[in-house]
Amino acid sequence: MSASSANDSPRVTAAQPAFDGVDLHALAGRLGTPLYAYSATAIRQRIAGLQTALAGLDATICYAVKANSNLAILGLMADAGLGADIVSAGELKRALAAGIPAARIVFSGVGKTDDEIDAALEAGIARFNVESLDELHAIERVAGTRSATANAAVRINPDVDALTHAKISTGRAENKFGVSIAEARRWFAERAQLRHVRLDGLHVHIGSQILDLDPFRLALHRVAAFWRELVQAGHPLASIDVGGGLGVRYRAGQDQPIDAGDYAAVVREALAGFDGRLLLEPGRYLVAEAGVLLTRVLRIKEGTERRFLVLDAAMNDLLRPSLYDAWHDIVPVSPEPRPPATYDVVGPVCETGDTFARGRELPECAPGDLLAIQGAGAYGASMASTYNSRPLVAEVLLDEGRYAVIRRRQTYEEMVAGEQPAQDWQAP
Structure with missing residues (x-):
């Protein structure tokens, strides 16, 4: 399989009834069915292809744990030096148990509880992706009880149609995720009032199973324009999280996934000149x-x-x-x-x-x-x-x-x- 292509992933065929060198008939005969089987080789190759595409960038790949949270799969991510994108305390525990350092974990999701925020602070995660003003206040309050400082990025909703299924589109104004750029602008204008939250990042994620570069390009250019506006207003950023969403081939001969190199080129072009860290959150793309x-x-x-x-x-x-x-x-x-x-x-x-x-x-x-x-x-x-x-x-x-x-x-x-x-x- 090519180091950067999403189109050469292994496929089981009638003529080749083996997967990663394992005879599937023998496997099913020994372990029974139904049975999930994952190729470690395919996962490593997909990770390596994305890492190669991002070479030269200050970028951290944070695997979206929700895609497949098995500890052994998370262990492959840890071995490859990846971080984790989590959405619950349970996923935090799984990531840590699999050997993913807390310093490479970001916490996303619209409904973080106080207990989950506290657990993440205790673990020392890299940052929170904040989805609402109420959540920002909750992180400030919980961090205050610990006399701690939480690193945070505001998730902006760029109102971009990801051209994917309605139930996995997350970047439209009517979706529950993130806040408008106008609201995010107010957060930064008032961030001096935050004593226990360091608001110094942006986050965007427009959906999953995206097979067209144009939605990514449009969303990232809107993020880039806002980043430059913030810098001019005296609000430097330490990180920009570009989310995930890269699609995969579910239907042979019809789905045409985006090449990792082409995707990385869009990120490089849109965020040229940014001197902070880039975060990426692929999930499906690495394991599906x-x-x-x-x-x-x-x-x-x-x-x-x-x-x-x-x-x-x-x-x-x-x-x-x-x-x-x-x-x-x-x-x-x-x-x-x-x-x-x-x-x-x-x-x-x-x-x-x-x-x-x-x-x-x-x-x-x-x-x-x-x-x-x-x-x-x-x-x-x-x-x-x-x-x-x-x-x-x-x-x-x-x-x-x-x-x-x-x-x-x-x-x-x-x-x-x-x-x-x-x-x-x-x-x-």
């Missing part, structure tokens, strides 16, 4: 194409109007198709040539929304066949649930012909471990 969800065909159901391919994986294992109507390529892991057939690919959960694909043409399938749902390394396991009392599936990391279980398959006993009969009744 490095993961597959292995699943077996349970049965073929012949409906009056549709033909259903029923899998042992379900919406609780991979929510993206149900939540976003997202496309994931699905391939049989079999070298045998078969005639084509058209299916609605569904899971066993009792919801009509438990559908991975509609009217999808695949090689004819039979019960017991092994399939690979591609592009499942991001927002797959991290969004999974135990809906319908289905235990969480196992995850494995593959690395040049070997594998390691990085989350064992949840047992029924583990799934209900925190539950108990209503016996210890108490008055509030």
Whole structure:
């Protein structure tokens, strides 16, 4: 795979039923299905490509933990020298446990609690990305109780259409994220009143799965204009966080991801002359194409109007198709040539929304066949649930012909471990 290209990521094919040198039939036979499998090689290559594209810049890549928060995946990020972009105290604990230094962690998100702010201050994170005036006051208050100073960046909402799905667009005026440039201007004008917050950064993130450079270019030029305005007004900046959002190939032959070098060129051009640190928050871009969800065909159901391919994986294992109507390529892991057939690919959960694909043409399938749902390394396991009392599936990391279980398959006993009969009744 090219060091800088997002278009050469590994793919499972019927003719090549292996992933990172591991035979997927043998893997599924040993560990069962459904099963998430991630390629360590693919993740390392994607990281290296982005690092190469950013060479010469004072830039820190902070992996967006929400994309895939498994400790082993975070360990790969730590080994490569990456930081972390977190949105909860739980993600903070995961990042630290995986060896990511607090000095390379930034805390984003619109709903940080006082306890989460306090935990982040205690850990010594690099900075907070602040989403509202109320949050700014909360950080000031909590930092004051510690006699500490919190580094903070204001997340500006540039009102830019990211040309992506409405549910993952975050940079429009109607979205819940960030504040207007006009409001951010007032924050800086009044920042001398802050005794425990050092407001010296800007942050922008316009959405996810972006496949066009123009939204990035427009957003960053608006950020750059504001940065220059702030400097002229006597407000120097220590950092500009350009967010994440780089898209990946979910649909072969249709999705054309942005080359890392082309993206870096837009950042360089828009922020030329900035002498502070640049922060980036890729998540999906680093891990999505490095993961597959292995699943077996349970049965073929012949409906009056549709033909259903029923899998042992379900919406609780991979929510993206149900939540976003997202496309994931699905391939049989079999070298045998078969005639084509058209299916609605569904899971066993009792919801009509438990559908991975509609009217999808695949090689004819039979019960017991092994399939690979591609592009499942991001927002797959991290969004999974135990809906319908289905235990969480196992995850494995593959690395040049070997594998390691990085989350064992949840047992029924583990799934209900925190539950108990209503016996210890108490008055509030």
